[in-house]
Amino acid sequence: MDVINEAVGGFRTGRVHARRIHRSGSWGMRFPAFTGVGFHVVLHGAGWLVTAGEPPAALRRGDIVLAPHGAEHGLSHAAVHGPGGLPVPDRPSGDPEPEQADFILLCGAYRLDRGQVHRFLQDLPAVIAVSPDYDRHPELRAVAGLLSTDVAEERSGAATTRSALVDLMLVHVLRQWQEQTGADGWxxxxxxxxxxxxxxxxxxxxxxxxxxxxxxxxxxxxxxxxxxxxxxxxxxxxxxxxxxxxxxxxxxxxxxxxxxxxxxxxxxxxxxxxxxxxxxxxxxxxxxxxxxx
Structure with missing residues (x-):
């Protein structure tokens, strides 16, 4: 049985979301807990992943953060302790991102209004940080690029392309995590x-x-x-x-x-x-x- 296929497929009953966030100067953002799965790709700049009960983890361009069952976490320009004091990011305005932004983040998520996260994903750590080998897996960079372009402006067919691209990102990130941790599965x-x-x-x-x-x-x-x-x-x-x-x-x-x-x-x-x-x-x-x- 293909565990990743079954786990990701279960999210298609939910609502797909994707956006880009840009920040400059001193910044921080908190992503509250929710029922579903979410990820972030650092497109530009560097920062810190902040989770409850764990020391801050440094993030650089290309790193990916995965919340396999929607646990609360935060991102910040500095190594703060705990996401509780960070603000929830504002909704996107639709304006183009300034090229001079210090930090650019690509976010994707499936939110489940009904039902629960698949059991196979509930067994994973609350928040996972992955540093992909893009030389060995250039397809991951390609998918991230397509999703980033897709969210830049709303066009016809966006609902179909967005869910397909978020699915692909989740599959590739889970594969990378398994490869890097040596995990054979759940x-x-x-x-x-x-x-x-x-x-x-x-x-x-x-x-x-x-x-x-x-x-x-x-x-x-x-x-x-x-x-x-x-x-x-x-x-x-x-x-x-x-x-x-x-x-x-x-x-x-x-x-x-x-x-x-x-x-x-x-x-x-x-x-x-x-x-x-x-x-x-x-x-x-x-x-x-x-x-x-």
Missing amino acids: PAVGDPAIAAALREIHGSPQRPWTVQQLGAVAGMSRTAFTRRFHALVGTPPMAYLTGWRLSRGARLLRETTAPLAAIARQVGYSTEYAFAAAFRREYGISPGRFRQS
Whole structure:
């Protein structure tokens, strides 16, 4: 199972944002906690990453900061301690950035109004700083350049290009982090039995799965499978299955015009009413209103 693909794909039910921020002189900015994922790319200048409980980390041009589950953090011209005293950056004015700015930052984020960050990303550190090897991975510089150009002015098709470019940035940043840390993936992926069950859940959510059937896929008894799945993934098998079905349903609502009954069948619900009831419990809103929003 491609963990990065699954983790990033789950954010497409949210709202995508991207902007550039420029500062000169003495500056600082705080990004409050939110439900979602966000990143910053230092396009020009240098500064400091400020997080709660950790010493400030120096940032230079090309460095990337990733908040995989929306933790609060700050950026500053000086090595201050803690982001609490920094101001939240103003909304962009739309004016062109002055070429003489000391510091230029490219920001991107997915904000989830409903639902939660994928479990695989919740297992990552609260804030990650990455110094990419752009000589080995020139595609990352290219994607950052395209996104920076895209946010410079609003043009037709911006909603489509922006989400695609933010997706690409997230994928490349996560790849860089894995490469630099030597991480092979998240805990559940390292267990072949649990990984096999997850592949079936993600690939065929429409099947009427039971814990016993998923345990058979993993080659384990029902009790042993439930215990190991819960320990590694952080939630019982059927709760994870329900969450994935509804997350997949939310993506289909946003990305397609398929009727509600068809979406319900694709994600494992016998009727649109059963799907709507489960969706409302998870997201606090009906499928129809979710799609309209």
